[in-house]
Amino acid sequence: MTRRIVRTGIQLALLSCIVLFLVFFLDNRYRVLPQSIHSHLPLHHEGLVITDITVQTCSTLNPLTKCKLNQDQWHQVGKDLYLGSGWRKAYVHITRKKEEELTDEDKVIIDVRTGKLDPAMGEKSQASDKWESRPCSIWLKRSAKRHASDSKQVITAVDVLFGADAAEPRLGWELVKPGALQLSGGEFKDPRLSIRRGPPHKTDKPPLRIRKDGKFKIMQVSDLHLSTGVGACRDPEPKDANGGHCEADPRTLDFVERVLDEEKPDFVVLSGDQVNGDTAPDAQSAMFKIAALLAEHKKPYAAIFGNHDDEGALSRGAQMSLYEQLPYSYSEAGSNMIEGVGNYYVEILAHGTKHSALTLYFLDTHSYSPDEAHYNGYDWLKPNQINWFKTTASGLKDAHSHYTHTHLNMAFIHIPLPEYTNKENDRVGQWLEGVTAPKFNSGFRDALVEQDVKAVSCGHDHANDYCSLSKNQGTGDPELWMCYAGGSGFGGYGGYGGYHRRLRVFEIDTNQARISTWKRLEYGDIGKRLDEQIIVDLGKVVPLQQQ
Template identity: 35%
Template structure:
């Protein structure tokens, strides 16, 4: 079993504090071995006559910050904090305990609603931090519709985690899990930053074992295929600064259209964090939204966009450039989600940019696909755009480029 080492001061102090936990395999335990059946945090000893029903402790974790949450099944977050005395700016550590054996995760099912619609909410650039957060849940705008939309997936673009990557992950997905919404995640450039950060494999292991997680999960067909790709992160370059890693051939080979399933109306969408080089193509026409900053993606073009076009994938959603939220034509459509968090930059020049997220809606009754933005303080849909109607790609008239573009 791999060990995860984490300084309880999060490497911010000259002193260090460590919690060591020894795990043993059940089949290796003998009759003389003792088991830990509970953990208490506090200055007073627990009352042995409390009548508590004991269950074996099988794993212990450390999360940071007073507002930490743990939506993992059978995990209990200790109410009291660990008694270490640090500066106020250092997030305080809390223990989380797994009781009993972890039960196998039930794979969530994605289904079209009775009215023929299927909705995806793309949340990008949350920029959650390890300390106490002050923002609202990103899904508040759709909370009133949750009883009829529990089968809709929520694609989450995790970006901007600092110091302890696990706590922001769990904070973002906790309200999603609470509302019984299936979700998937793609990583961004910040998810590998820092010398103490968890590997992407370790982060994905956390995510894929959460309730309602589809990260990763194979497509079950037959109406819609969703591709989630990792564009890795920033790389050093003597040609282009900043420069980012590019889509590899192995990823292009995976993005193959599924076999024909005799369904006349079939859609495929793709999601990644960092925009492809084609987002900087001046020949493409903006149909809706704002281009406020130059798209920032990989200098090397591995022609993943061309592969998407050949496979008939209709649209690709990305994030990364917080104040861009425009949609490009032709097919595949290229659409920015826009930044959703308080942690990233939301002021460009003198213009205050409100938080927002992109919504995608498939309607089988009309064989259509549309998208719009849900913007902070706006009650109605913003920049709604019909991409497909009656099974045919729609080419709406081009609009003037809105917003300032710095060259």
């Protein structure tokens, strides 16, 4: 009896250990790591106001220094201002209090500035408008509660972004001016405070609709490879542009913005590797740059991940948590019962009706092979992802049948499918580098055809920009167009004989059940539509000879 009790106790202890392991150490594709997801997110709890801000500096060489202040009073914003670049560390700390608990003696922050000089010296201010100095050239304007005339102006959240080109896309947030925090010694990437005034702002995401003329334009931007800071150009073309001076991210974003202005898309797809992991120690600052540009132009968008996005400080789950909160973003994490982060779909409704005219599917193609011994290279779409796609698409068919025209389906991924490697397929565009598709074929191409998806488009291989026609192996009938976006970012490789960065545009004409596509270049024939072709017409895949 005693042995049985002991044995049962040991089994229960082992079971507890296994449960703890699953909760805390599983791969982030299942998103069971709430601490890792939120450790880098800003402190912006609703109902709290910020009463003070300071910076605590410490040294990894001196055990007597501490990076955290008294945790009963101060809350640390979890980003090292040096981004781990040396033996120094510095963290922004805040004090906060529930608004209803403020007394008449409490002071709240109503403005923040940065700079060596007292802001009062450069502005017309009353004698009562005094600025308080804090470390790293932070200046605070604080007011007693009874003097805070507009609660919407009170600072309620603080975050840190990095880079001279840092951008803030979140509603109600703003970067503190005029510039970066002042740190001593070491390498750092221009840390900047970002603040939110008032309560959190909700982001409205109204249904997306086909335009009155029956058309809908999608701009696919892939492999931006944005960095923390301006980034360094790789393989710029032409090399002597701007006198040979090239900053990667400004040039990349200028290109994207120019095409936004010229094409005026209704929707933008970010198809992976928005962030260049090894040059983005703060991935949030990198991804915010493209999000801010799209918000400025009021362009709805959806994002999926590539193999480089989560190689920095933020996991896929953490980045998607940010995307989900941003204005104009229709990105979703998807079910946590499915492998990957970002398996979801977006419906585009017909003009003037509640019925879907176009469904866009987005799936996470993961990163590197989990079985290098047998399938070296890159990962593949998993069975439960494919089952989710098939179940979802089948479940939507009844609702789609009520649309008076032909309903169309498209899909977007990052890593190409194995079928992209078939050189016998008819194709339009350039095949300049080896296709780095997964070595294991999990059958997603067949699932796409089965569910009546007419076109799929990917990124990943920067210098490939072709559309390839996949046919039925038995009959030879065209079944699916498989396209590349082409690489758009100067932070990623180019090469391959003077390859110019590019992106892809799809135009859907619901009156004709037609999908057309073309590419736009960063340099050269910048106003020209390159390799324009019709890939779907009257709801059917169009073979190459009919182009």
